[in-house]
Amino acid sequence: SAVISQKPSRDICQRGTSLTIQCQVDSQVTMMFWYRQQPGQSLTLIATANQGSEATYESGFVIDKFPISRPNLTFSTLTVSNMSPEDSSIYLCSVEEQRTGYTFGSGTRLTVV
């Protein structure tokens, strides 16, 4: 299965600042997905990122808050903008695979203070 590398693995940020999370895959994939997992909660899909087109956001998530880039078939970034303590979560990227459905990165643990 694909190997996904996420950076940073964790960060502590000041409120009002922005953080960009990188997701690198070791193979070319059509679709990449970004999830958020708030403390003690399940995973919530933020958006789907296709290479060469605008990301598709789920209800409750907007591009101004979570801009996404997808410059090629192996890389994507998610930015968490103008952060508040409510943005403290684990952010995960995921790719679709033929055999296993989806493979997930190990996540970025974000704490906003």
Added chain:
Amino acid sequence: DAKTTQPTSMDCAEGRAANLPCNHSTISGNEYVYWYRQIHSQGPQYIIHGLKNNETNEMASLIITEDRKSSTLILPHATLRDTAVYYCIVRGFQKLVFGTGTRLLVSP
């Protein structure tokens, strides 16, 4: 996407079989049932998936009822390392929608 219902938590003794149920009564004919688990805030790990036939791999077995409205994930010999949150997901078009999952605690 079809919604799934799982028990909030379950306990299992080490070495015994863990049977995790999932209801998905609104599943459509072409939707697959996927199972993932998440160990202590790591990224979710794929376990198994199926459409209508029972499936088995090196990790687990998946039993899907004939009407496809429910399924059971079976870990045949649970170990302490199987303690995790298990998610049953009915896969919609090109995306996974996670429910609340079952927190499985395997005890000595």
